[in-house]
Amino acid sequence: MSVRLRRFCTWVLALGLLFGSTSLFAVERELIGAGATFPQPLYSKMFDAYFQQNKIKVNYQGIGSGGGINQLTKKTVDFGGTDAFMTAKELQAAGAAVLHIPTCLGAVVVIYNLPGNPKLNLTQDIVADIFLGKINKWSDPRIAAANPKAKLPGLPISVVHRADGSGTTYIFSEYLSKVSNEWKEKIGTGKSLNWPAGQIGQKGNPGVAGYVRQTPGAVGYVELLYALQNKMAFGKIRNKAGVFIEPTRTSVSAAADVKIPDDTNVSLTDTDAKDGYPISSLTWLIFYKEQSYGGRSKAKAESLAKLLHWMVTDGQKFAEPLQYSPLSKQAVLKSLKVIKSMTYGGVPLLK
């Protein structure tokens, strides 16, 4: 055998070992997901427990909701995660039917930095007008009227928002669009917005929280989870029923006490639920309805369906210890229905 041929054979063997082993043997026992960062700690915990039980490894990367949708559309992941239900345009770009199932609930809170950090009551229009820049002093009579007991300083309000595109911004702006016509017309709903001039943007929950912490009189919005972990002061928000609601695990879960449609596309902001915190939202996992695409094996499709089934049933017990709000019973039932509609070559995957 000539040297060249021998070398060629070695290369082929080496390449074969490198790629062959990973793709031929390991792939059935591994699922890949990517998307929203908000539920990532919960997912990590869930997937770790799932690996202990079923020896199926799930790799989830928190690259943001938009990234999750992109990756699923490009079919580079088995499932994606998103904080906002996919838009009609995004669904169209996906090429085939995409299903959503909710996994847990999140909430956005309004944080502030005031002397003594009193617990403030905030009405819908106070929140909207602060972020529209129309209320610019803490001593504003409207804030005082909602908080007769609090001592409010004459500090100017510095508004800080998320500079990066974010599901948190989406939920917050969706809420404000529902409660304020002016917000809806001027700013609208989205992951990144055209904020009023003169406001500060900071990157991520840590950026917003850090600016608020350093600036007396600042106000911003972050995930409830982040505010709790970092002991930030946040306000009660008045909901549709007229009650000032303290954001907690229970009041966020209560926001989902509404009728959930079959595709689980429900917006919980400005919820009708009497005890529900009004800036709450579901976070979803997304995946294709027809699982036979791009040469995927049936075994893989089945393990994905089983994983999703586990996440909305047994997996829910991991939510509360991590401060997440678990799904309501109705949401679980609807999710199971969605999972059962998954097919492989037209045949349902789970019975």
Add this chain to the structure above:
Amino acid sequence: MTEMCSVNGIGMQDINEKTETADMTAKNTMDKSEQRFGKVLLLAAVFVVVLLLAILATLVAASIPAIKAFGLTFFWGTTWDAAAEKFGALPFLAGTLITSFLATLICIPFSIAISIFLGEYFKEGVFSAFLRSSVEVLAGIPSVIYGLWGLFLLMPIMRAIEMYLGVTPHGVGLLTSALILAIMIIPFSASIGREVITLVPGDLKEAAFSLGATRFEVIRNVIIPYARSGIIAGILLSLGRAIGETMAVTMLIGNSNFIPTGIFDPSNTMASVIANEFAEATGITAASLIYVALVLFLVTTVVNIVGTYVIKKVALEASKEVT
């Protein structure tokens, strides 16, 4: 393996072509390996050009939807509204140019002072070595650390200044980011400046001294003119770095998508808006962000080309002046 092959080859050749001298054979193989070496070098050089063109092509290809939708109006559009899908890059273009030129302006006196001090006054000794390595360490600090430092120290100071002056106390904004950028780029221009100042020939300086020139006169009339092109090159290099700097600026600029009206206003830069929004962008928003990247690419290219031209011209004048 290759070496063994070629050694075998030489052996074979020697046996087959006994008539030829060993000297000739060695020369032939030398030529061959020389050619091969040349080819490898050429390949590496071509690769860089291909890479540059590939980046440009990718940016253009990925931004086509945005180019089609907004065309050249992108350059003077002032609204950046992802919800309404209306995009214009002027606020970011303005933010990038203002912060980086302001930073360069702040950086010039300091970096020239440092390079004269380290290149002329304190060339040797422990103290000089210590200073020199301090400057180099400054250049190596990751920008996120500058950003954090700015957030914890510079921002409250700026807030205090703004309150004293009676402007809206944001703490972050154009001036804050320009200051942090200046601190970040001083080490670059200073170490290049020091390098060229130490290269000024001793005879030139001695000649000036022998004519009765004072140290200041020597610096002003000999060293600076001689080293001018190098100093300017260093400053332009740091301007390039300031234009592309992302992390520290993102943390301190305030990320407000409006054309700033004052030096204390929050603003935004091209690099920073891309870093912030790209992860969550889809469709036309993503294409517009890539369009911004293309604009940034063009701006850096223009700055580089102008820079090279200026350096050449200045070097020519300087050589005329000194000789």
